[in-house]
Amino acid sequence: MSGPADADGLLAATLREEAGRVVASLTRRFDFDVAEEATQTALVEALVSWRADGPPDRPGAWLQRAAHRNALDLVRASGRRDALAQRAPAPAQSSTEPSSGTDDRLALLFGCCHPALAPEVRLGLTLRAVIGLTTAQIARAFLVPETTLAARITRAKKKIVASGITMAVPEGEALDERLDDVLTVVWVMFNEAYLSTTGTQDRDLAADAVWLADVVATSLPRHAEAWGLAALLRLQHARRDARFSADGTLVLLAEQDRSRWDRAEIARADDLLERAAKLRDPGRFQIQAAIAACHATASSWNETDWFQIATLYDLLLAHDPSSVVRLNRAVALSFLGPHQAATALTEIDALPDRERLEGYHLFHATRAALLRAVGRSDEAREADERALMLTGNEAEQRLLRHRLA
């Protein structure tokens, strides 16, 4: 039957479903920082109480009441009149089911990802306010000191209140620009979770990111890129059981046991990608998803359609001319033969931001792959060594050391 891990998973899923709604509904009566702080405290209370006694019948209502009570306490304690001083109805009279709608959470998400907030704080804010993680959980997941993180988030919340950042979904053209910021945060969230070794935290952040991407797409069904990201994350997530060997070493795509890929998730991703395609509005997330789909449909590394992938990377460059994309494209080209590999190598050695890339471990890992493909194995080895020196990620380090051994 279910053990403590499953109970925690259930708890996490419940909290995730309700937390954002509670914060969003509180922001109607209270300033954002009060709403967020009050909910955060309620979440911690919930974790303690529900672990001991099991979750209540209506977890959303429980959380809403607890958070509302906390918010009133906070306002009283700080003597702030600015907490929208309308008579706050007693929780029993207000809707005890948190207000409907992904709409509220979406507004919260757009607010937390506002361009006026520093990029590095958007993720932390989103994780707290929208997903309902505690600062401690975030700090553990991303290996940052809790006090630094807490201070950063506090400053951001102060800015939100002081400078009047509204938790609202923008309209018209502004929506598309801001949506890209939002999707980027969810993407970063998934990647950060994805890169960490398994079992070091009590939350499956990658699953949380997949869930959030779904929430965004279903709330904005006419925005192709939202479907694109949801598809992309599912395709990557589908490979989770094949990515690590028993000792925690990262297993490259080339060597993964494809029978361990989650076919149901891949099928679902296909549906999402189709929905995106129907909207005829291509973008970088959709194209990246299409590339991931190429891998997902190949029954083995050798049967991968590298030509198709290289073509997709050409398309991607038009939307995202970054060096990372060029690097990935170079790797794809390297599989089209030593001649292409040589061309690709020349190309990436001539990249304009070469100096900055020198400090980027994937740059050297890519060069290593290309050098190997053209038979320059000593230089390939040197490049791998550079990559190893530069990566901070334990799993990647193990992989590189293994390759160098």
Place this chain on the structure above:
Amino acid sequence: MKYVLMFTSDVDLNEKVDPARAEEVYKRIFEWFNQGYAEGWIVNGGAELQPPGTATTVRHSGGGDPVVTDGPYVELKEVVGGFSVVEADDLDGAIAIAKTWPHLELPGTGVEVRPIVDHENM
């Protein structure tokens, strides 16, 4: 909410811009103010500042008489050329106004948007 818009530009912008172009932008700035007053989003037209070479700074000096020196408070590559006070529902509103500042078409220009301390509600 009230916000100050501080209009900034590279210190050597005037040398880099063609005078006819500068003149044309200046005219549109004039219209921008007219529109702001007419539509009510400019609360206070503020002021256009003379160039940083005309600045003088008076500074704290450890308890004695404040010290007077030549130059702006900080020597920066970018300088504040003027400011105005606008009214908007929220930061998005203020940003939307700031984006219409005609000078922004020229490279090396910027507008800082900062809320003012609301003494009426304190």
